[in-house]
Amino acid sequence: MNRLLGSGASGSVWAAKNELIDRDVALKVMRPDVAEDAVALQRFFNEAKASGRVRSSSIVEILDLGQAEDGSPFLVFELLDGEGLDAKLAREGMIEPEAACEIFISVAKALDLAHSQGIIHRDLKPANIFLHRDPEGNMIAKILDFGISKIFETNNNFTLTRTGTVVGSPAYMAPEQASGREDLDGRADVWSLGVVMYEALSGTLPHEAPNYNALMVRILTQDVDPMLTRKPDLPPK
Numbered sequence: 271m272n273r274l275l276g277s278g279a280s281g282s283v284w285a286a287k288n289e290l291i292d293r294d295v296a297l298k299v300m301r302p303d304v305a306e307d308a309v310a311l312q313r314f315f316n317e318a319k320a321s322g323r324v325r326s327s328s329i330v331e332i333l334d335l336g337q338a339e340d341g342s343p344f345l346v347f348e349l350l351d352g353e354g355l356d357a358k359l360a361r362e363g364m365i366e367p368e369a370a371c372e373i374f375i376s377v378a379k380a381l382d383l384a385h386s387q388g389i390i391h392r393d394l395k396p397a398n399i400f401l402h403r404d405p406e407g408n409m410i411a412k413i414l415d416f417g418i419s420k421i422f423e424t425n426n427n428f429t430l431t432r433t434g435t436v437v438g439s440p441a442y443m444a445p446e447q448a449s450g451r452e453d454l455d456g457r458a459d460v461w462s463l464g465v466v467m468y469e470a471l472s473g474t475l476p477h478e479a480p481n482y483n484a485l486m487v488r489i490l491t492q493d494v495d496p497m498l499t500r501k502p503d504l505p506p507k
Contacts, residue, residue, distance in 0.1 A: 296347040320416035328380035356396035364473040385456035390420040394462035472500040
């Protein structure tokens with residue numbers, strides 16, 4: 271492992287090199303104590319299954335998974351070069367419509383492919399969209415973190431939540447997701463993508479509130495302001 275890219279409550283992400291094939295990779299390592307939680311561990315490997323099933327240039331590629339000598343589970347991903355959409359928005363406030371089209375058309379196509387293969391992301395937000403620069407300098411938007419995705423199998427569907435449990439990032443949830451419904455489908459991701467687009471183009475979230483409960487009520491009961499009321503100079507087409 272070469273350098274730490276980020277860390278959180280459940281583990282860390284490192285830049286590393288696969289010496290056998292001389293390839294730089296990203297290594298996502300779960301803490302051994304967190305891995306003792308069966309649901310957390312299953313979500314970790316759920317991410318591998320979802321990312322591995324859908325082959326798209328706009329979904330981060332998983333290369334391998336395994337377990338370290340100390341018992342820590344790990345995932346190996348392609349190493350990305352660039353920044354998250356959240357970092358770009360934090361720095362610039364919003365993005366130009368032309369750049370937004372380039373980003374969100376590719377993300378929408380990747381989501382459509384995932385949905386066609388029975389996978390719902392359920393946590394689409396700026397932090398889970400990475401703006402990667404490939405070796406030729408081209409920008410490619412990539413969807414990250416399928417850890418809480420819902421995977422529909424041939425004979426049943428696999429989910430990691432109990433009835434009535436709300437998962438996802440509150441500001442980006444579709445109303446049916448905010449209400450804790452289990453029968454989510456790809457339309458929940460489409461809503462979340464719409465929220466991200468709204469934020470990226472207007473610099474504001476469509477629903478804002480002082481606390482979680484108030485935000486859930488707004489999402490469930492209030493219409494979204496037309497974007498032109500937030501940013502009147504936005505081109506109509």
